Amino acid sequence: MTIVVVGVGADGWAGLTDPARAELTSCDVLFGSSRQLALIPLETPKKTWPSPLLPALGDLLAGHPGRRLGVLASGDPLLSGIGTTLVKRFDDVRIVPAVSSVTLARARLGWSAEETEVVSVVGRNVHRVARFLAPLARLLVLSSDASSPAAIAELLTAQGFGDSALTVFEQLGSAAERRVEGIARTWSAQVDPLNLVAISCAGGPGLPLLGLPDDVFEHDGQLTKRDLRALALARLEPLPGQLLWDVGAGAGSVAIEWSRAHPSNRAIAIERDAERAACIGRNAETLGVPDLQVVTGAVPDALDRLPAPNAVFLGGGLSSWRRCFDALAPGGRLVAHAVTLESEQVLAQAYRECGGELTRVAVEHAAPLGGFTGWTPARTVTQWSVRK
Numbered sequence: 001m002t003i004v005v006v007g008v009g010a011d012g013w014a015g016l017t018d019p020a021r022a023e024l025t026s027c028d029v030l031f032g033s034s035r036q037l038a039l040i041p042l043e044t045p046k047k048t049w050p051s052p053l054l055p056a057l058g059d060l061l062a063g064h065p066g067r068r069l070g071v072l073a074s075g076d077p078l079l080s081g082i083g084t085t086l087v088k089r090f091d092d093v094r095i096v097p098a099v100s101s102v103t104l105a106r107a108r109l110g111w112s113a114e115e116t117e118v119v120s121v122v123g124r125n126v127h128r129v130a131r132f133l134a135p136l137a138r139l140l141v142l143s144s145d146a147s148s149p150a151a152i153a154e155l156l157t158a159q160g161f162g163d164s165a166l167t168v169f170e171q172l173g174s175a176a177e178r179r180v181e182g183i184a185r186t187w188s189a190q191v192d193p194l195n196l197v198a199i200s201c202a203g204g205p206g207l208p209l210l211g212l213p214d215d216v217f218e219h220d221g222q223l224t225k226r227d228l229r230a231l232a233l234a235r236l237e238p239l240p241g242q243l244l245w246d247v248g249a250g251a252g253s254v255a256i257e258w259s260r261a262h263p264s265n266r267a268i269a270i271e272r273d274a275e276r277a278a279c280i281g282r283n284a285e286t287l288g289v290p291d292l293q294v295v296t297g298a299v300p301d302a303l304d305r306l307p308a309p310n311a312v313f314l315g316g317g318l319s320s321w322r323r324c325f326d327a328l329a330p331g332g333r334l335v336a337h338a339v340t341l342e343s344e345q346v347l348a349q350a351y352r353e354c355g356g357e358l359t360r361v362a363v364e365h366a367a368p369l370g371g372f373t374g375w376t377p378a379r380t381v382t383q384w385s386v387r388k
């Protein structure tokens with residue numbers, strides 16, 4: 001079975017190149033949405049995707065052994081599209097792309113690929129956009145539906161970027177293409193469900209990707225403070241696509257900064273206190289990483305069945321360090337912080353058994369003292385860090 005995934009623009013058959021038409025003409029069966037299939041004037045048997053598609057996909061395609069199957073996708077099949085799923089699940093997949101909605105929108109605006117960030121909120125939480133907000137940033141957001149532009153405008157306004165200019169492109173590349181412009185804080189337009197939102201960010205100042213100030217987190221005091229957090233993240237060494245466990249996550253600050261370091265980073269925050277776990281979820285949304293997974297439960301049981309991490313931060317539940325170390329993939333990093341004598345002894349034992357680095361960190365901040373200024377020490381933290 002060969003699968004040929006052909007990207008089709010909103011202009012349908014008329015906009016397809018000759019090679020793309022030839023690919024479709026040589027197929028035995030065509031799959032797609034009813035809208036997409038209606039664009040293709042071929043007599044080839046056509047199958048409309050069921051909803052939901054993903055659970056049925058394997059059986060649908062496997063029902064045609066030895067045949068050449070054509071799959072219709074919109075624009076670039078590997079941009080937030082069916083092509084990505086198919087190349088992961090099947091061996092013999094050819095991709096024939098058309099111009100994507102992102103490329104069309106950039107062309108309309110004169111925005112280069114290099115200076116434009118692309119974010120998808122298709123079926124996803126709109127707070128993902130918050131991670132990309134920065135003064136003068138140019139963003140293109142793939143929308144879920146007609147409600148997405150208003151939700152994006154509301155988010156921008158709440159995050160101090162209400163002056164940003166929005167351009168909503170409807171039905172790009174079709175005869176019905178339309179552009180709606182406005183400012184985030186006063187946005188009220190009704191738009192077509194097939195749309196893409198361009199944002200010229202204005203306002204801010206926005207948040208740094210690393211070294212977030214403590215006051216951007218909602219917390220009850222259980223927060224790894226900025227200086228210690230920076231030291232922990234330096235040893236955790238975030239790398240694109242890697243997974244962190246933040247064990248005893250408190251307000252979730254380490255998991256959130258790990259996730260913000262790169263859009264493909266993933267993190268699981270494990271917290272036994274239900275109110276704190278809920279707070280982690282709220283912080284993750286506000287700070288632009290709503291995909292962060294929160295597990296409410298106590299270690300070690302809460303770690304059962306979690307995917308193997310590339311890095312672990314232990315801010316609590318230190319007695320489970322061995323379990324975490326064993327779970328790490330080769331090359332993985334573990335960082336643990338202790339502030340009591342008892343937990344420090346746990347780390348001293350771990351250091352004897354596994355090596356790594358043991359470091360004591362005492363941070364003092366200058367603060368008013370009478371009419372003068374004096375040093376106010378924070379609790380000294382013992383940090384154990386190790387690479388597996």
Ligand SMILES: C[S@@+](CC[C@H](N)C(=O)[O-])C[C@H]1O[C@@H](n2cnc3c(N)ncnc32)[C@H](O)[C@@H]1O
Binds near residue numbers: 074075143144145
């Ligand atoms: C699942 S993504 C697929 C993107 C597609 N693979 C591409 O290359 O453009 C669907 C989203 O892309 C955007 N989109 C796709 N085609 C569009 C069009 N013709 N006009 C405006 N937006 C479009 C919309 O934001 C839509 O919700």
